[in-house]
Amino acid sequence: MATVVHISSPKITDSYEPCLEYCPKCETTYTTRIEQTRGNCWWITFVLGCVFFFPLCYWLCCASSKDTKHFCPSCGSLLAIRQGGC
Structure with a gap:
């Protein structure tokens, strides 16, 4: 018996909030x-802010400075990514 495997890379989205996405594994929306996780842009801004311009670090508290990963609530597959900042 053959098993069907869905391999897909997460798409890029503009949403920082939960949104409707189609899950190819569950075949449902x-x-x-x-x-929200700290991506490369967050760490670069943190280092530059600490070294050169400390008030820049205030921006790091905002959700828009972090990467937002969207997961399927049923199976946990990564469906979309919103990269923050840069």
């Missing part, structure tokens, strides 16, 4: 579960 869900409102995504999000996680």
